[in-house]
Amino acid sequence: QVQLVESGGGSVQPGGSLRLSCVASVHIASRDWLGWFRQAPGKGREGVAVSAGSITTYADSVKGRFTISRDNSKNTVYLQMHSLRPEDTAIYYCALQDNGVPWSRRLVPDAYEYWGQGTQVTVSS
Numbered sequence: 526q527v528q529l530v531e532s533g534g535g536s537v538q539p540g541g542s543l544r545l546s547c548v549a550s551v552h553i554a555s556r557d558w559l560g561w562f563r564q565a566p567g568k569g570r571e572g573v574a575v576s577a578g579s580i581t582t583y584a585d586s587v588k589g590r591f592t593i594s595r596d597n598s599k600n601t602v603y604l605q606m607h608s609l610r611p612e613d614t615a616i617y618y619c620a621l622q623d624n625g626v627p628w629s630r631r632l633v634p635d636a637y638e639y640w641g642q643g644t645q646v647t648v649s650s
Contacts, residue, residue: 558626
């Protein structure tokens with residue numbers, strides 16, 4: 526059974542930084558799609574950043590502020606977040622798809638099979 530466990534969430538002031546981590550209970554291959562999604566109160570889940578092989582894709586709202594990275598030897602994916610804004614407040618989820626993701630759906634939550642429980646990020650002064 527695949528388990529994903531996120532950590533690193535918390536409360537931070539606008540302009541601050543946080544680093545999220547997600548550890549998978551199974552071996553992660555370079556070709557597997559790993560990503561971060563988020564869900565703000567009253568909104569649907571949205572893609573933030575995803576990675577597979579040498580490919581990384583970011584939502585326009587986080588480009589230049591967030592960086593996704595992974596250490597396949599540790600079965601871990603990270604999300605470094607800088608210049609955080611109140612609108613970044615959400616529950617952040619880690620997701621994994623080891624059976625391919627259509628290119629056009631790589632930021633679409635429904636394309637991912639395995640999910641973590643989420644970690645809360647709150648940006649507020």
